[in-house]
Amino acid sequence: MSGIVVIAEQRRGELRPVSLELVSAAQALRRPGEEVAVTILGKAPESFVKALSVVGVDEIVTVTVASPEFDPDTFESAVGALIAARTPDVILAAHSVDSFGFAAALATRLGLGFATDVFNAARIDGEIVATRGGYGQKVNVEMDFPGRSTVLLAIRGNVFKAPEQAAAPRITAFDAPQVASRAAAREFIELSAGDDVDMAAAEFILTIGRGIGEEAKVPQFRELADAIGATLGCSRPIADAGWLPKSRQVGQSGKTAGACKLYIAMGVSGAIQHLAGMKHVSTIVAVNSDAEASIFGVAKYGIVGDIFEIAEELRRLF
């Protein structure tokens, strides 16, 4: 068993940025002389070759499949065939919605060592050790894979920095068996219903989370956001409850606070999915009654206290 296979992701004709992060993650696992091959599946996989030609990639393997978009049966069959042909010792995928749909099935069918949401992976005495979070990120968990000659790791996004320098890897086409998929993808639907707020463009965001407790408290924070000049955002439970439109949700399945410079989180515990949308912001202020809330782990400033009291006091100052 030798070689590292990276499974790139594309959607609607665009390479997903996490694909290149996987190339960086591969470097720490690479044994001397071992090659990194990036696999891309699609109807016209060659169109992604340029975007994947970065330092750290030795080979790009294009796999032409019938389905233009992700499909579990197609992925499991094609990647399974590639693994059988290449016998790599490491396979890296993203810890993403697409990978949720096929990685566990592939690992189970092939008996691969398997861990998800991995944010650090290294070889210790030759053995692969993957680190992930546990119990709401309160602990780190090191996993190993006794007796498994091939290990599939699903790597957390926004942890590894994508290589920027271009390179000229070999390009190989791999003929995967075509399968009749048992699912048929129809159309994509953009979730923009609600209002026309652009969370991605907001420079100053005040976000409310589960800690506000009830819908009746929302207007108070909306008014506070207006007073201090912030865009009001929310974490998942608030949008799921319908207290604020989905377009205001910050996080993995919502919006990324891409332009934000000041982010005030009130009553947000800091689930990993929420952090994915905001942890990069340079100034984060977390206000939470629970001193152990994970949001304090990414915040620059922390206020442990009652969010309603702080909100009232703050309102008085503007």
Add this chain to the structure above:
Amino acid sequence: MKILVAVKQVAALDEDFEIRGDGRDIDPDFFIRDLNEWDDFSLEEAVKIKEAAAEPVEVVAVSVGPAEADESLRKCLAKGADRAMRVWDAAIEDSDSIAIARVLAAVAKREAPHMLFAGVQSSDQSFASTGIAAAALLGWPHAAVVSNLTYSPGAKSAVFRRELEGGLLQEVEIQCPAVLTIQLGINTPRYASLRSIKQAAAKPIEVMSLADVALRAADVGESGSLSRVRRMYIPDKGRAQLIDGDAAQQAARLAEIIRAFKGAAA
């Protein structure tokens, strides 16, 4: 018609927790146990389908875990599950999500449901893999992160929306029986009434051994797993600089931070 719903009793950690003696898990004395949040939504989805169906539909909740998991199964019964099953054996200890999926798939083979629901992930270990691994073992079509579902019990196919990253959904039609992992927000889980809680307390929970589901000890535990916990530790967290004082003082400092930002932005 039957829908099988896989549920897990998860553990959250008490404020001051300690690592277990062997360094590979938390001392269970510090666990606060509850039904996994995602599973509350998948159970509700099954119960909603049952209530809307013209034909009788049986909703069966199944959990792999020791006796304390009965508490979560009773919650499921109180919220509308018709039956509850629990599989346990000392050999299941130290199983990863894949080994647990082996047990769930074995139960599904025995129960032959028309659909198997699982939560997208558990709130404690967050592997996001149990349901999809069970699908692989069953050889069933599968889909993850379902946030909207149209399904008539017994139908040959179902239509659902997958919740992708960045506020994007994808509509998909899938052949049934299938395994779907259910996302938060797909519905609004009901609260159990006092009456239904009382009734649930009197209902039996079917407890099964590995032999009852035709598995051997080697199928589960460390030998049936694809990973092993090597070490668990408390990370050195980047800690926020705490703003002390009473609420008025804390708010005053926060106002300064806001004004500094606005000054810089202006």
